[in-house]
Amino acid sequence: MIKIGRTWLSIVLLIASLLGAGGLYLCFGSGVFVGDRQNQNDNAVEVGIWTSDDTFEQTFIALHPNLSRLDFWVDSYHPWSSPYLECRISELTSTDHASELTYDMIRRQSREVHSVKISGWLISGHMANSCSFEPISDSQGKQYVFSLRSPALKKGGGSILLSSSKDRYDRGSFFVNGEKKDVDLAFRVLYQRPYRQLIRSALNRLVLRKPFPLSKTWFVSLLFLMYLGLVGVLLYSCFLYA
Incomplete structure (x- = not known):
């Protein structure tokens, strides 16, 4: 009984x-929300990751405290040739707007605050994927650099990120291997809500x-x-x- x-x-x-x-x-x-005008979902252009040295970087301004997630659009991804994606978030310490700085100046005046490895088997093609990290409590008003790489990409492999067809996000710049482009990464910025x-x-x-x-x-x-x-x-x- x-x-x-x-x-x-x-x-x-x-x-x-x-x-x-x-x-x-x-x-x-999920306890997060997208910042105002920080949902850049124009993803009409394909940008290829063809070598392990290819680096894609998008600068942006955090509009709220507790920056905690960045989403990016992937068209195709092959985990057997690219075991993981490396996402880095760096704070730009310069008081000048990123659009007024050269790429070398941005590199010299930024410090890494988060680095995240996303397993290739967790990345989905033809949709948005997330890079989540510990919330940055004092992020409001600061400039950041969001970097994407595939350091372990095998020779002959490749993956496709997506970007806009023209420069739509006026609060940041998009760089491919250090070269500024007249488009933006397809991305969105999310913040953690206070409990x-x-x-x-x-x-x-x-x-x-x-x-x-x-x-x-x-x-x-x-x-x-x-x-x-x-x-x-x-x-x-x-x-x-x-």
Whole structure:
């Protein structure tokens, strides 16, 4: 009898945990947002990574604190010839706008803040791919350089990134192997929302167009606390029977 009770408690606890996790994900989402005019999704032009020395760099200005992700568009990618992509994020220390600086000046006046390796098997063709990193809390107003390389590219291999058909992003420049181009990398800049803002946003989303008392954030908060209490009781019961 006790064994059956423990089994049922485990099943109920698992279902409750899955429902809770799913609910939190739907409410909070990924917790990131795209900066204003920082979704450069014109991806009409193909740019090839043909050698392990090819480097693609896009400068941009962070509009918010907590810079945490950069997305870029890939047309085709072959993990067997390119085991990984290397993404680097460098802060431009110059007070001059990047468009006023030569490539050599940008290189000399920038310092790397993050370096991320993305496994080739995790990169999807014909869509946006993400380079995520620890949020930079003081990123607002600073200039950055986003760099993409394939250092382990095998001879004869190649991959295709995408860029715009013309210069659409006026707050940065695009370089291919140090040469400035009159186009932009197809990319978008994302920032991490503060947890307090996430909670407030989630509650407001939950109570939207709901009848009373479900239209009140305090009532929804109370229900959630009761849910946590129920899960706690179930956990305690499982340990007690164990």
